[in-house]
Amino acid sequence: MAASAFIAVRGIEYTLGLTADEAALRIDLQQADGGHIWSATFDSHYVEEITRKTGSFKRFGAFVSMLRRALAADATDAESLKIDVLTYADLQVLKQRRAAGAAAQPQRPQPAAAAADSAQRRYVILTHSTAHDRTHFPLPLPLIAPPPPPMPPPPATHPFPPPSLHQRPAAAAAAAAAE
Numbered sequence: 001m002a003a004s005a006f007i008a009v010r011g012i013e014y015t016l017g018l019t020a021d022e023a024a025l026r027i028d029l030q031q032a033d034g035g036h037i038w039s040a041t042f043d044s045h046y047v048e049e050i051t052r053k054t055g056s057f058k059r060f061g062a063f064v065s066m067l068r069r070a071l072a073a074d075a076t077d078a079e080s081l082k083i084d085v086l087t088y089a090d091l092q093v094l095k096q097r098r099a100a101g102a103a104a105q106p107q108r109p110q111p112a113a114a115a116a117d118s119a120q121r122r123y124v125i126l127t128h129s130t131a132h133d134r135t136h137f138p139l140p141l142p143l144i145a146p147p148p149p150p151m152p153p154p155p156a157t158h159p160f161p162p163p164s165l166h167q168r169p170a171a172a173a174a175a176a177a178a179e
Helices: 044-054 060-072 088-101 112-120 170-178
Strands: 002-009 012-020 024-031 037-043 080-087 122-129 134-141 143-145
Touching: 002 060, 002 080, 012 060, 012 080, 024 044, 024 060, 024 122, 024 134, 037 044, 037 134, 044 060, 044 134, 060 080, 060 122, 080 088, 088 122
Parallel strands: none
Antiparallel strands: 002 012, 012 024, 024 037, 037 143, 080 122, 122 134
8 A cells, every 4th residue: 555645844845755555654754845864664563563552442453543544534424534744843842741731750851862863753643533532643753865966156247268378369479480
């Protein structure tokens, strides 16, 4: 099963692609205007463990079906499915808001390498809302390809090429020939 769609999240356009079989789910995310590409493959056990940790266990096939329906935006009235794309900073803001409602716990600082890696990730969040419940299923995607570097400006063109160091001006060459 493969599906893809254009999605816009917080003013940024992406192409989101899904490929799944009975054992694994691959998600590819490409930023439309910048060329960044994030991608990951999740095996069925990982996906089921993520759903178990959220408290709303889903079998792998059911999860893939929910993700596909959210991508196609054909969720029924009985349930609402939504796809969101978050950065690491977005996730930290959400954690701080949640901690503000509960007793704040001190956070351990991240090593510099892990923080840099986290800053480059994107998180595809599948949200499943019902009348009594809302569950967020996070899927981390590492950066695969940064955008290409900007092209340098073309060299300035002059109507006349600069004289070579080995060329003598025409007057000097004529005088040397007359001698």
